[in-house]
Amino acid sequence: MMGKIKPSDERPGRLVGLQYGALARGAWLRFAVFVAASLPAVAIWKATAGPMIAGGWFVLVVMMALALMRTERTFGDAERRQLSADELRTHLAMVGLAGGLWAAPMILFSDALTSGSAPQYAVMVMLVGVFVLSLSVVPTAALVFIGIFGVGGAIGPVVNGDFMAAAAQFAFSGVIAGGALALSRLYLRLRLTEASLAEKAETVSLLLHEFEENSADWLWSVDSSRRVRGVSPRFAHALQMHPHEADGQPILRLIAGEGWESGSLPSSLRDLAERLKRRESFSNLMVRVNVGGRSRWWELSGTPKHDEHGQFSGFRGVGSDVTEQRESAEKIAQLARYDQLTGLPNRMMLTEALGTALQRAEQWRTRCAFLMIDLDRFKAVNDTLGHQIGDELLAQVSRRLRVLMGQHDTCGRLGGDEFAVVMADVNDRNAVDRMAHAIIDVLSKPYDVDHHTLYVGASVGSAVGPRDARTVETLMRNADLALYRSKDEGGGSHFAYEPQMHAHAEERRKLEFALRHSLERDELTLAFQPVVDATTEQIMSFEALLRWNSAEFGPVSPAKFIPIAEDTRLIVPIGEWALRRACEEAARWPSHIRIAVNVSAEQMLDASFASTVVSALASSGLAAERLELEVTESIFLRDGGAAQNTLSQIQSLGCGIALDDFGTGYSSLGYLRNNRFTTIKIDRSFVTGAAKDSPESLAIIRAVVAMADALDMTTTAEGVESERELDRIRQLGCTKIQGFLFGRPMGAMEAQALLARDADRKIA
Structure with a gap:
């Protein structure tokens, strides 16, 4: 604050720039006060010193005020540059000379102060005090001036034996010096706060600009009426509109498409509307929007904003178009339930369907069935013609199976050349056998794959629940036992599970032993x-x-x-x-x-x-x-x-x-x-x-x-x-x-x- 710095010291140098920049802005005021204070001084001293000396002193005061003003006005750009040590010393020396110019007549013509007019002296001292306080943005200069002025004003009374006047002079100088320091400290705090806020605002502006330029996300803002304001170019691009077209429009109207007029809004949009209405923050909210006539998925985050009085003024937030990621995630998630080669439900989905069917059969005292299908001679196709032909064959098998399914039936692929059918409603005792033989007949017809005519049969094993089992695992295992019986018999046939079925279990036991x-x-x-x-x-x-x-x-x-x-x-x-x-x-x-x-x-x-x-x-x-x-x-x-x-x-x-x-x-x-x-x-x-x-x-x-x-x-x-x-x-x-x-x-x-x-x- 006192300006005792090294030119290379960045932060103190910045403080000095703030001080001297303010000094330049008040140069005219100090010039006027400096000159005005000299007028009552001339009136006090001209009787003792004579008009010539008093007038010459006044001329010197005006010249010094002009020189000081010209020097201070060179500091107009001090906040944007580094001041040199010579500039600081020059200004301090001029302030010291100005203080000496005022102290000289107070020492030389001290009798005039005793015999002079008290109102004139009071006006002079008041104006000098105003000058010092206006100089307080540079406290070193203010202290130099008031120090010289105070010492000069006290010497005369001391010489004349008026120690009370000297004490009063020192007290006045101390009060003015303290006031100057307080004002300087307050000014610097205010300026540093302003500079810090401006710097933060600039940093935020740069970060937002960088975010807009280099991020796939965009910023959005709505007022208290939920109308978009300050539409950024990236947000306008997401809306497929020009910024001025979107500005002022209700955000829900912009992203609801035809649903805005019909009132048929997706649940995610209704959720967004409710959050905006309740003025509550939200993060990573997946919203299905309709822009440009196309359905898209946006991920939105928003926070309520308030004005300086604490009143709600709208929302601001971040958004991004995640349509491609959403679709890719859905595709990958679909793998958990569907077989990619055939498009049929996979083992997990078949298991769920069988569990639902078995639960319903227990509840309503009906029956369900699980049929396991294994292709005969499929391994030979793979070994001789390769997996590419085998995969195409499996795809054709899946298409034939779909045709046979009824309203309550589900077919799927368990893996490899194994398929399965869940029959959720089996009231007819012969329905399972009819379905099994229909599968065998359809799958046994010739296939045309890449100019190859292929023949593969099908073996089917079935189990009926809850008659044969009351759990999904047991029912699937029993159907598997029946399938092995069908394979043992040469394939191309259907066997229903029977408690006496031991052939597969015996073979498995022998294989296990070996x-x-x-x-x-x-x-x-x-x-x-x-x-x-x-x-x-x-x-x-x-x-x-x-x-x-x-x-x-x-x-x-x-x-x-x-x-x-x-x-x-x-x-x-x-x-x-x-x-x-x-x-x-x-x-x-x-x-x-x-x-x-x-x-x-x-x-x-x-x-x-x-x-x-x-x-x-x-x-x-x-x-x-x-x-x-x-x-x-x-x-x-x-x-x-x-x-x-x-x-x-x-x-x-x-x-x-x-x-x-x-x-x-x-x-x-x-x-x-x-x-x-x-x-x-x-x-x-x-x-x-x-x-x-x-x-x-x-x-x-x-x-x-x-x-x-x-x-x-x-x-x-x-x-x-x-x-x-x-x-x-x-x-x-x-x-x-x-x-x-x-x-x-x-x-x-x-x-x-x-x-x-x-x-x-x-x-x-």
Whole structure:
């Protein structure tokens, strides 16, 4: 405040700029007061000093006032620049000279003060006080002037022995000095507050401008009548209007479309209207709007605003158009309930439908039925013609099934070549048999797929509730037992569940017994399928696939023995063997090649699984970052907390975690939010759909790839079998590719040979 600064000191320099800028604005006033104060002084001293000396002193006062005013007016831009030390010293010296000019006659002609007119002296002192107070914006200058003036005014009375007058002079000087300091402090506080508010306002303005320019969101504001005000360009663009057209319009009219006139507003718009009416804040409110004749989704947040008197003056907030995100989220969420390849309800939705039907049957004492359908000879189609033909065949099967469904029937796909039908109202004893035979007849007709005429039959097993079971799980299991009976009989037939049905259970028991001894008999092997980089086609990793060649049953399909292993928890020792064997084999490969091993829910829920992973890595010498464990979303359905805990332990070792079969079962975005996966594997059904330019498949793959990129994950497209599929997957941005186009599952020796050829190709 006193101006004792260094020129490089930014904040004090700013204070000095404020002080001297105000000094420049009051220069004319101080000039007038300075000159006016000299007039009664001349009247006091001219009798003692003579007219010539008094007049000369007056001329000097006017000249000093002019010089001081000219100097102070140069400080007009002091608030915008750094004042030099020379400028400050020059002004302080001039103020000191002005004080000395006033002190000189008070010392030299002190007798005149004693004999002079008291009113004239009072006017002079008052005007000098006004001058000092007007100079108080620069307190150093004010103190210098009043100090010199006060000392000069006290010397005369002291010389003449009038100590009371001297004391009065000192008291006057002290009061004026204190007032000057108080005014200076108050002025600086006011100016700093103004500057701070202006700076904050400028910062807010810059931030809002930056927000408007670089954000996809926009700002909106309405007055107390809910009419939009201050329409920003981005908000006007969202409304598809010019800012001046939208300004002053009711916000609900702008976004309700035709519903404004008819009164038929979406519930989300009514919710928005209620919140605005109740003047309550809201955040991330999803609102369905209609702008430009098109339905859109906006996400709005708003806060009531009030004027300086505390009166409600409207709302201000932020909004964004989330139509694309909403549609993508709905597509992904739909995966949890519908099969993407066929468009039919998936296992989850079928289970819900059966639960509802069973509950209704219990309540109204009626019957419902569950039919399980398995395609005969479908595996042969896949093996000989490939998955692309097989997928098209499944799509045609689904279309034929839809035609057969009645008002209370629901058909869906359980997975693979298994379908199911829920009959919610079965009053006729023969209705289930008629439906089953109609399914067999329709599905057994020839199919025309890509210039191939294909014949596949269908086997059907059924169970009626609540007669055969009173729970969903038991009813589905009994229908499955009946289906196995149909398959055992050669297929193409329908069997209803019977309590005496033991054939399937007996076969399962024998398979289970053989599976328990498969490890000690060395009947299990691993096959390895390559995963390549989508851009360079270089091998990045292999997926280890379990195979069982039973001495009793011959080659047993994984689809057959793995469910048995999981049900009996044999999957835990078998999975440990597979993990150790895969790590041992991968340790022989080049250091940049990774190995992926499938892990079942039973393994993940085993308390010692993390220790098993550590042991497998240690014994094989394989680096943890070269091991990736593939899990499906089913691991979270039984005990999600335990599964997440195990995943965290494994990830802390440095191993990768891949989410397999994403979108084909119980898909949930919550799994991606709560777990740090390294890879999302996109199911072949989506790859096939994308190659056929299916809008749904394209949208879903784009959404999954974008989501994976945002979460720092890689994506692997499964089941790529053609160049068209490869090109489309590359266009969609998938990171890695796996499929017959780059290699079928192979033995360990073949995998090493393939790696050797890949290395030679790199060198070449």
